[in-house]
Amino acid sequence: MNTDIDTGADDLTLEQQAGLGSGADFWTTKATGNVPSILMTDGPHGLRKQPGPSDHLALSGSLPATCFPPAVALSQTWDRSLVRRIGEALGRESQAAGVQVLLGPGINIKRDPRGGRNFEYFSEDPLVAGVLGSAWVDGLQSTGVGASLKHFAVNSQEHDRMRVSAEVSPRPLREIYLRAFQRVVRDSQPWTVMSSYNRINGVHASQNRWLLTDLLRGEWGFDGVVVSDWGAVADRVAAVAAGLDLQMPANEGFDDAKVVRAVLDGHLDSEVVAEAARRVSRLAHKAHDARRPDVEWDADEHHRLAREVAARAVVLLRDDARLLPLAPGEKLAIIGRFASEPRFQGGGSSHVNASRVDIPLDEIRELAGDAEVEYAPGFDASGDDGDALRADAVEVAARAGVAIVYLGLFESQETEGADRADIELPADQVELLRAITRVQPRTVVVLSHGGVLRLAPVVDTGAAIVDGSLLGQAAGGAVADVLFGVVNPSGKISETVPVRIEDTPAFTNFPGDRQRVRHGEGIHVGYRWYDAREIDVTFPFGHGLSYTAFEYDALRTDASDASVTVRVVVRNIGERAGREIVQVYASRAESIVTRAPQWLVGFDVVDLEPGESREVEIDVPLHELEYWDEDLDRWVLESGVFGVRVGSSSRDIRMTDTIDVAGEVPRYLLDSDSSIGEILRDPVAGPALSTLFEAVFAQFSDDSETDFAPMLDSLPFGRFLGTMGAALPEGLVEEALAEANARNGFA
Ligand code: BGC
Numbered sequence: 001m002n003t004d005i006d007t008g009a010d011d012l013t014l015e016q017q018a019g020l021g022s023g024a025d026f027w028t029t030k031a032t033g034n035v036p037s038i039l040m041t042d043g044p045h046g047l048r049k050q051p052g053p054s055d056h057l058a059l060s061g062s063l064p065a066t067c068f069p070p071a072v073a074l075s076q077t078w079d080r081s082l083v084r085r086i087g088e089a090l091g092r093e094s095q096a097a098g099v100q101v102l103l104g105p106g107i108n109i110k111r112d113p114r115g116g117r118n119f120e121y122f123s124e125d126p127l128v129a130g131v132l133g134s135a136w137v138d139g140l141q142s143t144g145v146g147a148s149l150k151h152f153a154v155n156s157q158e159h160d161r162m163r164v165s166a167e168v169s170p171r172p173l174r175e176i177y178l179r180a181f182q183r184v185v186r187d188s189q190p191w192t193v194m195s196s197y198n199r200i201n202g203v204h205a206s207q208n209r210w211l212l213t214d215l216l217r218g219e220w221g222f223d224g225v226v227v228s229d230w231g232a233v234a235d236r237v238a239a240v241a242a243g244l245d246l247q248m249p250a251n252e253g254f255d256d257a258k259v260v261r262a263v264l265d266g267h268l269d270s271e272v273v274a275e276a277a278r279r280v281s282r283l284a285h286k287a288h289d290a291r292r293p294d295v296e297w298d299a300d301e302h303h304r305l306a307r308e309v310a311a312r313a314v315v316l317l318r319d320d321a322r323l324l325p326l327a328p329g330e331k332l333a334i335i336g337r338f339a340s341e342p343r344f345q346g347g348g349s350s351h352v353n354a355s356r357v358d359i360p361l362d363e364i365r366e367l368a369g370d371a372e373v374e375y376a377p378g379f380d381a382s383g384d385d386g387d388a389l390r391a392d393a394v395e396v397a398a399r400a401g402v403a404i405v406y407l408g409l410f411e412s413q414e415t416e417g418a419d420r421a422d423i424e425l426p427a428d429q430v431e432l433l434r435a436i437t438r439v440q441p442r443t444v445v446v447l448s449h450g451g452v453l454r455l456a457p458v459v460d461t462g463a464a465i466v467d468g469s470l471l472g473q474a475a476g477g478a479v480a481d482v483l484f485g486v487v488n489p490s491g492k493i494s495e496t497v498p499v500r501i502e503d504t505p506a507f508t509n510f511p512g513d514r515q516r517v518r519h520g521e522g523i524h525v526g527y528r529w530y531d532a533r534e535i536d537v538t539f540p541f542g543h544g545l546s547y548t549a550f551e552y553d554a555l556r557t558d559a560s561d562a563s564v565t566v567r568v569v570v571r572n573i574g575e576r577a578g579r580e581i582v583q584v585y586a587s588r589a590e591s592i593v594t595r596a597p598q599w600l601v602g603f604d605v606v607d608l609e610p611g612e613s614r615e616v617e618i619d620v621p622l623h624e625l626e627y628w629d630e631d632l633d634r635w636v637l638e639s640g641v642f643g644v645r646v647g648s649s650s651r652d653i654r655m656t657d658t659i660d661v662a663g664e665v666p667r668y669l670l671d672s673d674s675s676i677g678e679i680l681r682d683p684v685a686g687p688a689l690s691t692l693f694e695a696v697f698a699q700f701s702d703d704s705e706t707d708f709a710p711m712l713d714s715l716p717f718g719r720f721l722g723t724m725g726a727a728l729p730e731g732l733v734e735e736a737l738a739e740a741n742a743r744n745g746f747a
Contacts, residue, residue: 007281008034014270017277018259021240023250026054026230035281036288040148040227040248041097044104044120044136045070045345045472046352047090049097054249056230057416058351065093066302067345067352069472071106071132072450073313075122076469076491076544078581079605080135082309087139087147089302094145095295100287101146101192103349107133107180108155108196110495111525112506116158116419119346119450119470123494124526124541126176127600127624130183137188144290146191146283149184151229152216153177153205154519155196158419159511162232165199168519171593173200174628174635176525178215185220191283192225195244197232204239206232212243225283230349237262241269245276299355303474307358310471310478312579315491316545317455319464323402323444325485325547331372333397334361335436336406336429336446337380343408343448344475348416358476360406360446367484374400378432381410386428390435398439404483405433405463408448419511423454423501430457437461446479452495455538467493485547490579490605492544492649496527496537503537505529527650528596542583542600542649548574548610552582552654557644559659564620568646568655570606571613579607582616585650586625587643592666593627598645598653601625620644622661629666637663667744670737672718679717679733685740689733696728 009017016032024030024037027050031037042048047065048058068074068086077083094102106120107129115121122129137147154166154177168177184190193216195206205211206228216222227246233239236247236255247255262268316324326332339360345352365373378393379386397403407429413420434457437443443463447453450470458465466489468479481487498504505521505528512518524532527541554569566584582605585598601624606616625642626635641660647653668678670685676693680686697712712720717733 007278007285009274009277009281012277014263014273015256015260017273018256019253020277020280021245021259021273022236022247022256026249029246029280029284036284038100038284038287039098040101040103041099042103042349043148044102044106044350046354047093047097047099047102048349048352049099056349058347058349062353063097064353064355066299066306067354067473068306069310069313070119070345070350070450070470071122072119072469073310073471074136075128075132075494076313076315077309078128078132078492078494078603079312080131082312083132083135084139085305086309087136088143089297089305091140091143091145092295092297093302094140095143095292096297098291098293099145100291101148102140103148103150103194105133105136105147106150107184108151109177109180109525111156111519112504112510113423113452113495113498113501114420114510115156115451116414117346117348117416118452118495119414120350120416124496125494125600126179128494128603130180133180133184134188137184137190141188141191143295144292146287148192148194148227149181149190150194151196152181152193153196153211154200155198155205157511157517158417160515161197161417163199163515164512165202165516166519167201167516169522170630170633171628172519172523172525175523182220185216185222189222190224191287192227193222195226195228195232197229204232204234206244207235207238207242209242217243225279237268240272240276245279303356306472307474307477307481310474311481311487313469313471313491314479314482314487314489315467315469315493315543316482316489317465317467317493317539317543318459319545320462321442321464323442323464324466324483326402326483328369329371330401331399332364332368332374333400333403333440334364334373334375334406335378335393335397335403335432337377338406338408338448339364339375339404340377342476343411344470344472345411346414346416346450346470347411350416354473357473360476360479363477363480364404364483367480367486378405379426379428381412383428390428390432393432394435394439397436397443400440401442403436403440403443404446405436405443406446406448407433409450409453414450420451423452425453425457433458433461433463437463444483448475452497454500455497456499459538485576488547488576488578490544490546490581492542492581493539494541496530496541497539498530499536499538503530503535523596528599531597531650537651540649540651542581542647543652544581544649546574546578546580548572548576548578550578550580550608550648552646552648553613554615555646555655555657557657557659559661563622564644564659566602566618566620566644566646567615569613569615570608572608572610575610577607577609579605580648581605582618583647583649584618584620585645585647585653586620587645588625588638589641589643591627591638593629595627598643598650600650622663625661631668632666636666637661639663639665669746670740672721673716674737675714675716676720677713679737682740682744684743685736688736688739692728692732696724
């Protein structure tokens with residue numbers, strides 16, 4: 001953000017500056033002095049501009065807007081340029097509606113499949129969330145509309161969301177929960193960041209100085225506005241002191257007055273208030289100057305874009321019997337309420353009043369041409385008349401060539417503010433599917449749901465599975481495109497489908513006890529967990545099939561100072577044009593910290609005609625190989641060998657290679673509490689002292705079969721002296737440690 005413009009904030013009184021730090025009403029900031037007011041609205045996958053009464057849970061209506069695919073679906077495209085185009089389209093709708101900041105994207109990590117807002121978030125993996133979050137912000141902000149990167153941070157559950165403390169240690173915090181935020185801030189400079197409702201290690205996000213000031217501004221260089229989530233501020237004075245610039249929504253002046261009093265009492269530095277006002281003012285001027293009320297958007301064009309992206313997001317999870325794409329002329333039974341009343345978005349603040357909605361059944365009829373299409377709802381939300389609806393559906397399915405069964409969750413089951421209790425499909429739907437597959441072996445299931453479902457019961461029926469997740473208002477047309485082969489499916493899931501909820505990483509720690517949720521699984525979130533524990537999954541992270549097939553060949557890796565270039569040749573060996581999503585994972589066999597068996601470090605999409613092959617080049621910055629060192633309090637790139645694993649999913653690795661990285665061997669401050677092993681492994685102290693220690697150990701060697709090496713390895717040097725080290729010359733080890741500390745850069 002340009003910090004040179006005269007923001008006008010310095011000409012304001014303390015009262016006015018404090019007033020700039022909270023909303024004028026539910027969605028706007030105050031116009032004060034020469035500082036204009038700006039309008040913010042939700043977000044993220046469509047505009048929720050409320051012309052009448054305002055609220056943050058979509059209780060009151062909003063103007064029609066395009067409901068693009070929510071983040072759960074966007075991430076299944078793995079396609080930066082498509083996500084960028086969504087951002088641009090959202091920007092056009094925002095400009096036309098006079099909206100200056102759109103409240104998105106949500107990039108929190110999907111820690112547990114039951115997380116109630118997982119549909120609004122991208123992935124269990126921070127690279128996917130960060131890269132696609134950046135593309136979204138780039139697209140939106142290219143139109144002169146600001147993003148609000150949310151919810152900062154560690155807001156991975158809805159249960160007790162305003163109070164719960166996410167208890168998480170520094171390494172998973174940095175490597176998993178903050179990583180995507182860091183990337184988007186660094187690469188895309190969102191105009192605003194939204195602080196979340198929850199606490200982090202005991203401190204409210206909106207009052208967390210380390211988070212909002214030291215990290216976000218100090219380390220990452222964020223120069224925009226930190227806005228609170230709506231109603232998140234518990235103590236405005238503490239929040240301002242921590243680095244919060246804008247409390248939303250309006251507070252009737254009460255909290256502004258507290259800020260003024262705190263300054264006058266000497267409890268709050270007036271400069272902190274002035275700086276927050278400058279930031280809000282800079283944002284307001286910039287947003288105001290970027291307004292383009294003349295921008296027009298074409299509802300048809302945006303609907304087409306929504307359909308294109310939705311179709312790219314559809315994941316073909318399985319089709320063992322090759323039922324898809326549907327053969328022309330086949331008699332179709334379309335079963336399931338969602339075929340006539342589609343489920344395409346979640347509930348709560350992101351809920352969009354869709355400008356139009358594709359009805360799946362109509363779209364199928366259109367693409368089916370002359371083929372006969374019969375429909376039966378099979379079930380409904382109330383569960384009433386279940387037997388009759390099921391019996392009718394079974395009859396319809398039995399007399400068709402293929403049954404397409406639309407199953408999923410109702411919107412009431414997936415809404416902001418509540419986590420799900422389980423990951424089950426409604427029992428009556430599973431029963432319906434079983435009954436149908438008994439009479440109709442040629443069955444395709446189409447799923448609509450925002451959070452992961454347990455799919456083992458669906459897999460057991462043998463049906464083909466087309467996963468729509470939540471696809472936005474064009475879901476109906478997009479799925480039809482895939483079913484009929486107008487689009488060859490290429491989406492891949494960005495969240496693991498576990499066999500059972502009991503297998504999931506946070507199972508024993510979700511949603512926590514008494515306002516605390518311990519992140520006991522550490523860095524082992526999502527596939528990192530299933531891989532580390534070698535747990536079978538129903539569908540692995542990164543999985544998705546195509547109507548064609550791809551072969552991988554000729555993997556090459558070239559390491560430079562800053563990155564590794566991974567090149568691999570991908571060939572379309574089938575009969576249809578198709579798209580493959582190439583994934584690159586890294587691994588590290590020997591590390592000084594516990595690593596995940598593999599972690600995603602790069603990905604790209606490649607479109608290939610039948611028979612065509614292309615070299616895909618993916619640049620992996622070396623910082624993707626780093627870990628966060630909790631003792632050194634910084635990122636460390638370890639020296640030595642890393643594995644490079646290239647594949648079609650996390651569990652379909654096609655080629656591997658290794659690279660040798662010139663990183664560092666981290667050095668730690670050595671003192672009497674350092675263990676013998678740590679001293680011996682230190683590149684300076686180790687060689688200096690190894691002979692001496694060995695001589696001491698030799699004195700104690702006996703005929704015992706017990707291997708004392710591990711015990712000695714972890715014995716603190718100070719305690720060693722007290723027990724068996726009497727033979728060491730006085731002061732010698734201390735001197736060597738001091739020498740090592742000096743040479744290792746510790747003053
Ligand atoms: C949500 C935010 C949203 C805000 C404004 C809150 O309930 O957590 O994501 O932007 O309301 O509606």
